[in-house]
Amino acid sequence: MTKIIARTVALILTPILAFGAEAKIAAAADLVYCFPEVKKAFEKRYPNENVSFSFGSSGKAMTQIVNGAPYDMYFSANMGYVQKLKNQGFIATDPKPYAYGRVGMFVLNSSAVDISKGIGVLLDPSIKKIAIADPAHAPYGVAAVESLKSQGIYDKIKSKLVLGENVSQATQFVSSGAADIGIIPISLGYSDKLKREGKFLLFPAKWHNDIVQGYGITTVGASNKTAKLFSEYVSSPEARKIFKQYGFVLPNEE
Numbered sequence: 096m097t098k099i100i101a102r103t104v105a106l107i108l109t110p111i112l113a114f115g116a117e118a119k120i121a122a123a124a125d126l127v128y129c130f131p132e133v134k135k136a137f138e139k140r141y142p143n144e145n146v147s148f149s150f151g152s153s154g155k156a157m158t159q160i161v162n163g164a165p166y167d168m169y170f171s172a173n174m175g176y177v178q179k180l181k182n183q184g185f186i187a188t189d190p191k192p193y194a195y196g197r198v199g200m201f202v203l204n205s206s207a208v209d210i211s212k213g214i215g216v217l218l219d220p221s222i223k224k225i226a227i228a229d230p231a232h233a234p235y236g237v238a239a240v241e242s243l244k245s246q247g248i249y250d251k252i253k254s255k256l257v258l259g260e261n262v263s264q265a266t267q268f269v270s271s272g273a274a275d276i277g278i279i280p281i282s283l284g285y286s287d288k289l290k291r292e293g294k295f296l297l298f299p300a301k302w303h304n305d306i307v308q309g310y311g312i313t314t315v316g317a318s319n320k321t322a323k324l325f326s327e328y329v330s331s332p333e334a335r336k337i338f339k340q341y342g343f344v345l346p347n348e349e
Contacts, residue, residue, distance in 0.1 A: 117145045118321040119165060121156040123172035123308065124228070124261035125196060125235060125280035128288065129341040130170075136337065137328050144321045152261040154232025160185050160313060167316025168325065172196060172280075173234040174309030187317035193329050194343035196306035197281040198238045199297040201269055201289060208276060210296040214242070217252050217276065226265040226274035229258040234306055236262075239278035241303035269293070281342035297342075308343075 122130055127150045134146050149156070153171040160166055160180060169186065170193065171177050177190040200210045200217075208216055217225060230236035236258070243249035257274050259265030266283050268274035270292055284295030310329070316322040328334055335345050 116319055116321045117147060118167040118316060118319055118325055120146055120148050120168040120170060120322075120325070121160065121164070121166040122148045122150050122170040123153045123156075123234075124150045124263040125172055125282045125308075126150065126170060127263050127283070128286035129282050129337060129343075132337050132340075133329065133334050136333050137325060140328070140333070141321075141324055144324055146321065146325050150261070150263065152228065152233040154234075155261075158232075165315055166313055167319045167322040168310060168312050170308070170310040171234075172306060172308050174307040176234075177309040177311045180313075181311060185314055186311035187314045188312045188326070190309045190311045191330075192307050192309050192346045194308045194338050194345060196235065196238070196308055196343065197297055197300055198235055198242060198278055198303065198306075199281060199284055199295055201266065201277045201279050201284055201293055201295045202275070203269065203272075203293040206275065206293070210276070210294055213296075214246050214248065214298070217243075217248060217255075222275045223255060224257045224268070224274040224276075225252060225255045226257050226259055226268035226277035226279075228262040228265045228279075229260060233259075233261055235280050236265075238303040238306055242278065242298050245302045285340070285342040 130148055153173050153176050157176045160169060174192055180186045181190055202208050202210055210216060227239040228236035230240050257268060259268055262280050265277050266279050269277040281297055283289055312322050312326055338345055
């Protein structure tokens with residue numbers, strides 16, 4: 096009987112040991128195309144590990160973590176959010192930057208708007224709706240507003256702004272025709288999907304404050320082996336190559 100019980104326990108535990116642990120990650124919406132590729136490369140290197148993502152606005156993810164959401168890691172589009180959670184006791188590791196972002200304009204191929212003329216096209220009367228992420232909780236929404244203000248056109252077009260829950264939704268507004276144009280992250284504008292759908296014009300970096308994206312392992316994930324491995328992997332040459340493909344500027348690089 097003892098041997099039968101031992102065999103049964105072994106059979107139950109074998110799948111757990113074979114597949115390893117999973118790390119649940121709250122990730123900024125600008126990573127929605129980049130991170131699946133990082134995941135694929137990570138799991139190729141570590142076949143027994145798995146990571147899953149929940150994409151959304153960085154501010155809302157921060158609130159979810161404070162309210163007990165069981166995320167093992169937090170990848171924010173705003174390094175300050177990670178530091179804030181660290182100060183409050185929700186992040187176990189020292190916050191680290193993983194990328195620096197940029198914003199630009201996106202229109203569909205079918206649009207008559209010529210974005211090569213620059214940000215001034217937003218003043219065109221034919222443009223009725225301009226999609227951005229909600230600056231109340233989305234760092235890229237803040238950068239969009241900063242860019243508009245830096246060029247002196249925010250007050251002239253603010254009535255045209257339509258706010259997405261996050262940058263993915265703001266982009267979807269353009270893709271679906273609900274908005275004429277969008278101000279979105281470079282990481283989305285450089286994705287294969289959006290390259291097929293439309294055109295993207297990158298704004299000068301000086302138009303907005305630095306978008307320093309950071310991450311940390313939460314106190315929930317402090318003992319999660321997979322989270323630790325993924326934390327180390329995002330700074331590997333393989334992962335950095337993927338980040339650069341999506342237009343990110345990386346730590347320790349110009």
